[in-house]
Amino acid sequence: MNIVLASASPRRRELLERAGIDFRVQVSDAQEHIEPGDSPAQAVMRLAAQKAAAIDADADDLVIGADTVVVFADEILGKPADKQDAFRMLRMLSGRTHSVYTGVCLRRGGTEECFHVCTQVTFYPLTDAQIRAYIDTGEPMDKAGAYGIQGRGCTLVRGIQGDYFNVVGLPVAAVCRKIEEIRNK
Numbered sequence: 001m002n003i004v005l006a007s008a009s010p011r012r013r014e015l016l017e018r019a020g021i022d023f024r025v026q027v028s029d030a031q032e033h034i035e036p037g038d039s040p041a042q043a044v045m046r047l048a049a050q051k052a053a054a055i056d057a058d059a060d061d062l063v064i065g066a067d068t069v070v071v072f073a074d075e076i077l078g079k080p081a082d083k084q085d086a087f088r089m090l091r092m093l094s095g096r097t098h099s100v101y102t103g104v105c106l107r108r109g110g111t112e113e114c115f116h117v118c119t120q121v122t123f124y125p126l127t128d129a130q131i132r133a134y135i136d137t138g139e140p141m142d143k144a145g146a147y148g149i150q151g152r153g154c155t156l157v158r159g160i161q162g163d164y165f166n167v168v169g170l171p172v173a174a175v176c177r178k179i180e181e182i183r184n185k
Contacts, residue, residue, distance in 0.1 A: 001108070001183060002058070006051045006065045011150060015165055015172040016064075021179070028065060030054040034078070040071045044103025045114040052107040062182060065105040068169045070145025072098040077145045086135050086146040090156075093145065095125035100145070100167045106178055113178060117171035119162030121149070126156060 003023035005012060016023055028051035034043045044067045052065030070077040072092055080086035097120055105114040139153060140146035147153035149160075149167045165172045 002061045003179070004055055004057050004061050004063045006055045006063050009066075009169055011148075011168050012066060012170045015168065015170045016175075019172050019176050021176065023064075026055050026057070026063075028052070028054040030065075032067065032078070034069075034076055040069055040076055040099065040101045041103070041116045041118070043067075043076060044069055044101045045105065045116050046103070048103040048105035049107070049112060049114050052105040052112065055107075057107075059109045061108065062179065063105075063107040064175065065107065066102060066170055068100065068102040068144050068166075070098055070100050072096065072145075079142055079144055080140060080146045083135050083141075086140040087131055089146040090126060090131045090134065090140070091128075093123045093147075093156075094131070095123060097122040098145070102166045102169060102171055104171065104175055104178075106175075106182060108182060113182075115174070115178070117163055117166045117174055119160055119164070119166045121160050121167060122158045123156050124158045 005023050005025050006028040008027045030050040047067035048065040052063045055063045057063050077089050100119045103116045139148050139151050163171045
């Protein structure tokens, strides 16, 4: 069974490599669009399934699709549209706790198994100057919620409750366990 990661994310690639998983990358061209009325869990699992389904893979290949969003006050925060949007998101998260959801879909042949993991993240209170300085690094621009916990964004985080790697973009331990279950079937 070959494993295919349906993601261009260098963070997801690095996590699977660290876990010792042998895989290849095939970037999904699925459009990322959150449907109105979707809960965060539904949204990330549906997007992960769409990404996995968009990959042209052999019947025995196991395709991994994943999607991550940040949620605060019932608002799903994806990647910021621009610096102003990044500032809005980071100001909103300052001094508060938010949720990070990652949906994962494991697709093999005609079957798929989707699940999600949720982690709580609490930020330190941030000044406008701190937010602008972080935005000026460029790091927030391609990250859900406008921050990367594995980069300079680590200085924003007071604490987390749950899976750190989920916040990075892939709950790698849960994924590895699901892969083992599939291999053993």
